Amino acid sequence: MSALSDLLAFQRETEALGQVMGRLGWDQETMMPRGAAPQRGEEMAALEGVLHARRTDPRLGDWLVAADPQTDVEKAQLREIKRSYDRATKVPAKLAAEIAKVTSESQGIWAEARAADDFAAFEPTLDRVVALKLEEAQAVAEGRDLYDTMLDDFEPGATGDSLSRMFASLRPRLVALRDKVLGADTPATLNAVFPEDGQLEISNTLAAAFGYDFTRGRIDKAVHPFSSGSGQDVRITTRSDPADPFNCFYSTIHEVGHAAYEQTVDPAYHLTAIGQGASMGVHESQSRIYENQLGRSRAFTGYLFDQMRATFGDFSVKDADAFYATANRAEDGGFIRTEADEVQYNLHVLLRFDLERALVSGDLKVADLPGAWNDRVEADFGARPLKPSLGCLQDVHWSVGLFGYFPTYSLGNVYAGCLYTALRRDVPDLDAALEKGLTAPATAWLGEKLQRHGSLRGPVQTIEHATGAPVSDTPLLDYLEEKFGGIYNL
């Protein structure tokens, strides 16, 4: 056996065990009886210990030195294994254990503080999390920028400065568009009750329409929609609210975007280091283009309108144009990121990016976070959140140590903008298919150009390979201005 084949065989088992960990997470959110939580914690900790030992196994270091990759695929495999190995071996075991312990406890403290609308109750914990994550970044950085080091966990190769430049051009046009949209007449809401059975039936129809392979996946209900697993077993969850069927439908389509990416990766890459999506940002580009550019398009909402009337009978919306506007309704006073429309969503993300960068650089103290948050919301949204649960306590991410994660949401939207422009260029009759609920021309294009390649290339290279053009935020802005200009007669 050569060093390369030994390395790849070892990695394959590690990937398989990683999939097992993902399956435990899925089970925990969907099937696990509630009394099993403490035991499950021990099971996952034991498996995490096994995974950590494998990811830092000294043989990996030897194999990485000795291996002589020839093909692009072999080089990509080594690049990904090396990235994981370098990261894992640089963090002292004691620090990793401390971070695991503190972030596990802090999630509960955050949840209680949010429920009580009491930032002070969370402040010392967040202080500790920030300090530990800084210590971790210092161990990994070797002189590089600490925030860039954090970004590497989610978006390899991205830097705070480059993101900052991109977002700086995004923000003013988004703020201006938001002002115009909210100054116009607001479309009606769906003012009816939509029984859960019918919602879940349509949800299944939508998943199939977007190419979700049910022979290698399943849909269950969970409190928070998510996608889980890679290769032959990629499961998603959705949820339903009788007053808000869009929540169910677009959660499903969003998660199908993530899942289709994983299901479409070349089977030759399954259970290897390049067998999953290229980054969080690229992943989000798939979920968002499925959800928004395709799922919330005038063409596809026409199909969805028919599906809903067939299932629920007539409801308050008078025609397909009105339905399209309702499905893209933007509302003032929405301080919550996860409830935001396409126009306002990125403004929520951009503020988190700037604030977390300031926390990492030391320019912002944790104690000053609520004030800084509210100032920024007022600048972009024209009003201040009345309580922390509508402000800086709304998201779980920082409590569990996720710094560098938020910008991947907007990066995903930027990537989706680039992909959508290229898609329309290559598939001119897209709308005619979407009107009939046929997404295959779009999903086949995405599959062929992007999804099947997994992590063969880095994130930016993955997008640029698919589009044949450099990444830019212009396509997203043009798309948003055109779409919402049309809906709101701007």
Next chain:
Amino acid sequence: MSALSDLLAFQRETEALGQVMGRLGWDQETMMPRGAAPQRGEEMAALEGVLHARRTDPRLGDWLVAADPQTDVEKAQLREIKRSYDRATKVPAKLAAEIAKVTSESQGIWAEARAADDFAAFEPTLDRVVALKLEEAQAVAEGRDLYDTMLDDFEPGATGDSLSRMFASLRPRLVALRDKVLGADTPATLNAVFPEDGQLEISNTLAAAFGYDFTRGRIDKAVHPFSSGSGQDVRITTRSDPADPFNCFYSTIHEVGHAAYEQTVDPAYHLTAIGQGASMGVHESQSRIYENQLGRSRAFTGYLFDQMRATFGDFSVKDADAFYATANRAEDGGFIRTEADEVQYNLHVLLRFDLERALVSGDLKVADLPGAWNDRVEADFGARPLKPSLGCLQDVHWSVGLFGYFPTYSLGNVYAGCLYTALRRDVPDLDAALEKGLTAPATAWLGEKLQRHGSLRGPVQTIEHATGAPVSDTPLLDYLEEKFGGIYNL
């Protein structure tokens, strides 16, 4: 840290990982999309590799020598860890891998041969499995009897000779009872259709009635009913057939017997080497006493009859006495073990025990198995199976290398007989409770006397501790003769 505490900490992680393996098995039978099977195979193989490495870790050998257990619990922990370590280290890795590979393939070959009723198609494979299992037993035995070595995997301490003596006294009285029962008038069958919804509703009621803790478990449908997991997460499955609600109800009660045992083990033993049932035989004693001595009693069937009439309305059975007879109906010509009634079931098991012992000793060649099987069936049941699928191809066990497993089924019934006698002695008003669907007096007695102790003691010691009397087959025979004598007016 002392050697003992190091050992126990290490074992705790191994137990947690063992639970993960069990959860993957559950998922495979209940939730997994069918296209995920190959990937799941790799996931389970990778985890099995981790478990095997831990079970043969050289540190275990050192700790076992250095540890100085003081309490009975510590001594029991070491006894169980040592048993597993000795067994795992004695089998050469190459042989273990070969057995895993051959038995994994042979299950499919067996299934095809059974479907085609073609023993010759399975014979060479079974020959190979027997040869490999003999080689494994030789590696472990160190001069002991090979079949006794195989028994140790399922019923530590049991020997072929002692079981043979016990079964020799069981067989003639069972054959005589069978002749009498089948010579009498046969009770009616349930001649109606029972919708699945109602069956599953009653199944849940029965599970709750028998003390199944739904906060630490759940019930799903599967092709074969089973119980899975220990401690805080013990799940069961059931099935339903509109023509045969007893199949659903007694499958559920049987599996609740297994699950209640695991759920009732002292929480201090969870995720330790003594945190599970003491043996397959003791486990089966719990499932069988729940199912038969309790669930198929005159008292409890009266309650079940009311439940069924409340759910399904009146059906063909005229009164509770007739219902009791129907629930305990014995039928001639039933060549299939899993469909056998209480009287005939052990005769099926005893023949497998004698034949597998003969295969292991070399007295019986695999090629001669069908003839020997049919001769024995004719001797005990008065007729020969017409085809191998009704004969020696009916059970999966041997194809996957399970030799020494079958006798634990009858041992479970013998143990259940002993426990039931002691239970009636200690809880004289049992029937009054069972008539109302209240099993707590029985299940609390079993929980206190037996279940909570897990594997603190060996199997026979576990039963004798619970009953205060030596294990004997007489209580089972007395119980069966009395019960069926009453139903069939013998």
